[in-house]
Amino acid sequence: MAHLAPEQFVDIADGVLAESARDVAPHLAACAACRQQLADVRAMMAEAVDVEVPEPSPLFWEQLSSGVRAAVAEEPPPRRAWREWLLQPKVWAPSLAAAVTIVLLFVVQPRESLTPATIPSTPLPIGGRSGLPSLEPSSPLGASDDPQLGLVADYGTTLSWDEMRDEMALSDSSGSSDAVLDVLTVDEQRELQRLLAEEMSQPAVPENRS
Amino acid sequence: MPTVKAGEGRLEHLDEQELVAACLAGRAGAFDLVVERHRRSVYQLCYRFVGNHEDASDLSQDVFLRAYRGLNRFRGGSSLATWLYRIGVNVCLNRVSLKKPVTEDIDARQHVDARSESQVERVLREERGAKVRAAIAQLPPKQRATLVLRMYQELSHEEIAQVLGSSVGAVKANFFHALGNLKKILGRQEDLA
Numbered sequence: 001m002a003h004l005a006p007e008q009f010v011d012i013a014d015g016v017l018a019e020s021a022r023d024v025a026p027h028l029a030a031c032a033a034c035r036q037q038l039a040d041v042r043a044m045m046a047e048a049v050d051v052e053v054p055e056p057s058p059l060f061w062e063q064l065s066s067g068v069r070a071a072v073a074e075e076p077p078p079r080r081a082w083r084e085w086l087l088q089p090k091v092w093a094p095s096l097a098a099a100v101t102i103v104l105l106f107v108v109q110p111r112e113s114l115t116p117a118t119i120p121s122t123p124l125p126i127g128g129r130s131g132l133p134s135l136e137p138s139s140p141l142g143a144s145d146d147p148q149l150g151l152v153a154d155y156g157t158t159l160s161w162d163e164m165r166d167e168m169a170l171s172d173s174s175g176s177s178d179a180v181l182d183v184l185t186v187d188e189q190r191e192l193q194r195l196l197a198e199e200m201s202q203p204a205v206p207e208n209r210s
Numbered sequence: 211m212p213t214v215k216a217g218e219g220r221l222e223h224l225d226e227q228e229l230v231a232a233c234l235a236g237r238a239g240a241f242d243l244v245v246e247r248h249r250r251s252v253y254q255l256c257y258r259f260v261g262n263h264e265d266a267s268d269l270s271q272d273v274f275l276r277a278y279r280g281l282n283r284f285r286g287g288s289s290l291a292t293w294l295y296r297i298g299v300n301v302c303l304n305r306v307s308l309k310k311p312v313t314e315d316i317d318a319r320q321h322v323d324a325r326s327e328s329q330v331e332r333v334l335r336e337e338r339g340a341k342v343r344a345a346i347a348q349l350p351p352k353q354r355a356t357l358v359l360r361m362y363q364e365l366s367h368e369e370i371a372q373v374l375g376s377s378v379g380a381v382k383a384n385f386f387h388a389l390g391n392l393k394k395i396l397g398r399q400e401d402l403a
């Protein structure tokens with residue numbers, strides 16, 4: 001028969017576990033040793049709890065405070081932990097503003113300065129290559145506004161369809177979306193060209209530029 | 211720890227988080243107030259650990275000095291009192307590992323309200339109290355810490371586990387064994403008397 005565990009004695013003495021609880025009642029009823037042990041635990045708690053610390057002289061408390069004050073005076077002042085310091089708005093707000101400014105300087109400005117005046121803005125002579133029908137865009141391509149469109153324009157003016165495909169490393173592997181270009185009918189290629197031209201004719205940046 | 215305004219309001223009206231923030235902000239008198247609020251309980255903890263006034267006084271001062279040094283690490287996860295007890299227990303455990311406790315004489319006087327009991331009853335109670343204090347000071351350090359924090363500082367087993375860095379089960383087992391050893395030590399004292 002297993003006796004009660006130390007934790008169970010403490011829980012019963014603290015009143016957290018009832019003596020009549022199903023876990024302990026049958027054993028307590030049958031085991032005189034555990035009943036005696038429980039009585040001892042309660043008796044010692046009752047004996048210990050009444051013991052007071054002798055009250056020192058009333059002057060002692062001020063002596064203790066002044067002793068601590070003197071010892072503390074020789075210490076460097078405590079500082080906030082750095083994480084707490086960093087979380088103060090007066091610290092992180094200027095840092096955040098500085099970070100945003102840096103991002104704007106290094107990301108946005110170079111992007112604007114890249115807008116090249118040299119990129120050809122003439123309509124692409126797409127037609128006549130690889131036997132595809134010519135298609136004149138009805139509006140400016142806007143390639144001068146966007147370097148990526150300018151790159152496409154360069155390809156369009158200098159490379160044949162096959163060269164462009166090789167240059168762009170388009171794959172002919174089965175399942176590749178690129179391979180679809182080779183199996184399009186003439187009508188489908190025309191429709192694709194029309195859609196591309198329409199898309200490219202949209203200005204890349206809608207705002208007015210001087 | 212949430213950002214706490216440290217520079218506003220009278221020190222006496224600050225709660226403990228604000229008081230700690232005031233100490234860290236360098237407000238004059240803020241740490242004095244921490245000491246004033248907690249010096250009695252810290253002293254009593256130390257006294258129950260070492261069983262004499264001289265050592266308890268030294269240890270109390272040491273506890274507050276360490277608390278001052280580590281104030282920026284107080285996160286507010288527990289009360290300031292519990293945090294100070296943790297420092298106090300560590301300071302006391304370090305001390306008792308170096309030095310055998312010197313308990314005061316059985317005759318050591320303590321202030322009690324004598325109006326409610328006779329002179330004989332008072333003397334008997336004081337004698338018994340001194341014996342129990344001396345017995346507590348002889349307990350193994352962890353059992354002593356557990357008993358003191360549970361019986362006198364009235365911390366829960368969970369809080370004691372936090373202070374001592376152990377499990378609740380271990381705290382309860384330590385408490386149980388502390389009471390058993392206390393009974394044995396007191397029994398030996400009575401046999402000698």
